Amino acid sequence: MLVANGGGPQPMPGNLRAMQAVARASRFAPHVGPGGQVSLGAEPAGRVETGLLALLLVIRDAQREGTWQRLKACGNPDCRWAFYDRSHSRAGAWCDMATCGNRIKNRRLRQRQR
Numbered sequence: 001m002l003v004a005n006g007g008g009p010q011p012m013p014g015n016l017r018a019m020q021a022v023a024r025a026s027r028f029a030p031h032v033g034p035g036g037q038v039s040l041g042a043e044p045a046g047r048v049e050t051g052l053l054a055l056l057l058v059i060r061d062a063q064r065e066g067t068w069q070r071l072k073a074c075g076n077p078d079c080r081w082a083f084y085d086r087s088h089s090r091a092g093a094w095c096d097m098a099t100c101g102n103r104i105k106n107r108r109l110r111q112r113q114r
């Protein structure tokens with residue numbers, strides 16, 4: 001999904017099976033706070049699946065808020081670190097320009113020069 005956010009291919013349906021299984025294995029737990037704030041959590045506590053479901057909720061919130069597309073996988077195939085694209089243009093492609101960005105740009109320049 002983060003590769004797709006960076007302009008790469010969309011995940012294949014089979015790539016999402018693990019996330020879908022996590023969503024099915026746990027329960028959502030809505031909660032109303034003392035000030036009337038409604039939140040959604042995951043149950044039962046203490047299970048790995050519950051933690052993963054909480055991560056799915058974070059993804060859902062980011063997708064609703066429009067920040068999800070900024071979470072990307074680094075464009076350097078040797079890196080693939082996840083990073084948050086803070087660029088104004090939302091066109092960031094590297095986890096770090098000084099390392100991955102320059103490395104890939106220099107590699108492409110050498111290929112063009114050959």
Ligand SMILES: [Zn+2]
Binds near residue numbers: 075076081094096
């Ligand atoms: Zn990188």
